[in-house]
Amino acid sequence: MSDEVLAGRYQLEQELGRGGMATVFLAMDLRLSRRVAVKVMHPGEDGRRSERFRREAELAASLKHPNVLEVHDFGEDAVRGPFLVCEWVQGESLRELARRLAPVPPEVAAVLGWELARALEAAHSRGVVHRDVKPENVLVSKGGPLKLADFGIAALADQERLTSTGAVTGSLAYMAPERIDTGAWSPASDVYAVGVILFELCTGTTPHAGQGSAHLAVSVMTRDAPPLCEVAPGTPEPFGALVDRCLARDPRARPVDGVELAACLEAAVQQLVGPPSEASRRFFLGPEAYAAGWREARFQRLLTEGRALLSTGEGARAARLLNEALTLKPGSSEVLALLRARPKSGRAKSGRAKVLGGSALLVGLLGALVLWGWHSRGDATSGMTSEAPVVRPPAEAAALPDEQNSPEAMLQDPRTDALEPAPPEPPTFPPIAARASRTEAVSGGVPRRGGTSVPAGTKRGPPRSDRSLPAAPGSEAVASEPPASDAQGPATQTSPPTGTPPPQAQGYATLSVVTRPWAEVFVDGQSRGYTPRVREVRLTPGTHRLRFDNPLCDVLEEDLHVAAGETVKRELVLQVRKAEVVIFAPEGARVFVDGTQVGVAPLREPVKLTHGSHVFSARGAAGEIIRKDFDVVAGERTEVDLGGGP
Structure with a gap:
């Protein structure tokens, strides 16, 4: 290969990597006597692809920034075809760096994220959207800085397939939901990809890990990313909140572009480690030592917070922090000692105390019943035994018939029965038979507040306070709960017979919704969630105004009349705006x-x-x-x- 020269100028030396549409070579620029990276387009591509390749080269070459890979030249070889010449970065990809530094401290992730955001700031300011931000396209040179490569070039094949066939290919884990759903992209799509990278640096996994591309795509479109601070306990709250914001499914909830993202990350780095430029310089001078220092600081912080939680009896929360500390120092004797010594949760103690107390009460009750029965038997057969009858005070004798059926009487010691007078005003309790019949009445159901019960096996929805409306496409909430006065009767309502629908489900209609692409569903001006997550919406009988809204599509509105118990299906295709x-x-x-x-x-x-x-x-x-x-x-x-x- 050392004898092959492209366009009479670039002598190919060795292959550095191969992708879906091009191969990258290390080459010598014979005119300027410097080593460069040459990306050669695979043979057999059509003319339109070559033209787009040239245009993307022009866009990338127009970006001059320390964090953007510099493009030197674009040309076409008679044998190899179109090629792109870039600066050669002596270093590694962000993927390789992350593996070497794992687990990556949040402080290091924030510094790397700030460098990456600065590259997007330069691109978005000129109207250039990358569309394929991922660790493999981020290069880290020895001594710094970080450089973003492949501006739009690696995404060309993916974008063409996406718009022509509707198939989703490429780096799904880093694609924003709107790209998967409609193919739409914007600077906010690049911001989402940065959020995925930051999440992955801190946790070792992407927010939506699924088996197979279809499962992964559905997860990205319909589920919120887990909060970073929950997956990686001990992550500083401001940084975790910023990553969560970048991962919002609704692009309007994210930082609008690289300019805003760079400003947010600059503030986060300033708060965590000091001036971003100085922190970046120190990191690239010695990445391993810098990361090790912050890992040790985080370990000590987790240890201190875990110990403090243990001292207040919060064993469960302490265990989460201490287990996270073990990922930083596996086998730490100090952490293991604290985990072994941690007290059981207060809830478990309380539960055991209740069980022991209830068991003692039951044993005492059974013992009293046995003794009372034996004592009563002795009274009934006193004429047939040699023992003298028990003499009772008149007051006790008058109270005996009712007292024997009360809990207090059943727990009395029969040996002192003749010596202790009855209480002047004993409390009244229902007879044992009445209590037994009431127990049998609810034994087949689950007690409810207000004295009502639900048949065993009846599914109950979450409390009203848990059914909050979503803020992003594909929210978990599918419909808002009807008003309390309509959903259930008064507290004295009796249980419905087995096999009939619960009271709160009677008298409503059901709207089944499927849209393409996604849409926010409004009923009478109130949002009921986003498709494809929302499937069914409960409606009161009557006429309702429906609206289906997607920022890239024409708004679709209609009036719908429904009757009680009716199920109406709507399968809609929204018209994408021109x-x-x-x-x-x-x-x-x-x-x-x-x-x-x-x-x-x-x-x-x-x-x-x-x-x-x-x-x-x-x-x-x-x-x-x-x-x-x-x-x-x-x-x-x-x-x-x-x-x-x-």
Whole structure:
């Protein structure tokens, strides 16, 4: 390979890596006598792919920032085809660095995240969205800094397949939900990917780990990421909250772009380790020593907090922190000693105390019953025995018939029965037979507040306070609970017979909803959640106003009349909004979009196109052609200048 020279200038030396659409080589720039990385496109690609490859090279070359991999040149070899020349980073990928430093302290993750956000800040400020941020595309040079590579290039094949076939390919774990659902992307999509990377650095796993791409895609679209501070106890709260915000399913809830993300991470790093630039410099001078220092500090913090929780009897919370400390120092004798010595939870103690107390009461009750029965038998047969009858005071004799049926009487010692007078006003209790019949009445059900019961096996929903409305697509809550006055009767309501629906389910209609793409479901102006997670919505009988809302689609509204007990199904396809494109071209030039003529310049009206990538071209009177690729966003207006701009 050392004899192969691309375009008469770049001598290939060795292969560094191979991807889905290109191979990367280490090469020598014969003109400038420096080593470079050359990305050569795989043979057999069509002309449109080559044009997009060239355009992405131009975009990347326009970004000049210390945290962005520098692009030196773009060309085409007669044998190899199109190629891209970048600076050669002597170091490793972020994936390799994370494996070497694992477990990565949150302080280190924050510093790395700040460096990565600065690269996105530079890109987003120029309107460039990366679309494929992942650890393999982040390079860490020896001595620093961190550099983001493959600006949009690695995502080209994925984007084309996604828009042409609807198939989801590529790095699913780092894709934002809106990309998986509709193919839409924005700076907030890159922010989501950074959130996944930060989560993975701190925990060793991505937020949505699933078996197979289909399971993973559904999880990303329908489930909230677990809070970082719960998965990695001891993570500083402000940093954990920022990562959680980056991982919001609704892009509107995330930092809007790399500019805002860089500012947020800069504040987090400042709070955790001091000035970000100085912390970054110290880290890259010695990553292992820097990470080890923060691991030790975190270990001591977890140990101190765990010991403090143990002293207050909070054994369960202490165990979580101490187990996290063991991941930093496996086999630590100090941590293991604290775990062995930790007291059982107060709830367990209380439960055992209740069990022991109840057992003692039961034993005493049974013993008293036996003795009372023996004593009564002795009274009934006194004429047949040689023993003298027991003499009772008159007051006790008057109270005896009722007292024998009371708990107090059953727990009295019969040996002192004749010596102790009855209480002047004994408390009244229902007879044993009455108590037994009431117990039998509820033995087949679960007691409820207000004296009612639910048949055994009846499923009960969560409390009303637990059914909060979601803030992102695919929320767990599927419908808000009806008003309490309608959902259940008064406290004296009797239990329904077995086999009949519970009272709160009677008298309502059910709306079954399926939409494509996702939508927020509103009923009478109130949000009921997001599809695809929301499946059924309970409605009161009557007419309701339904609205299905997705920022990239036309709002769909309708009136729906339902009757009690009715089930209505709605399977809807929302119309994705067209993008409006204003095309400027030399006067008299014919204007084409994706090879189809749309008019002659100047065009009087914007051209409406589908969301995604399009090829724009203008052919002048002399036959000259100007061609550009642009990605347009549904519902937004884009200007394309083909040489006739204002």
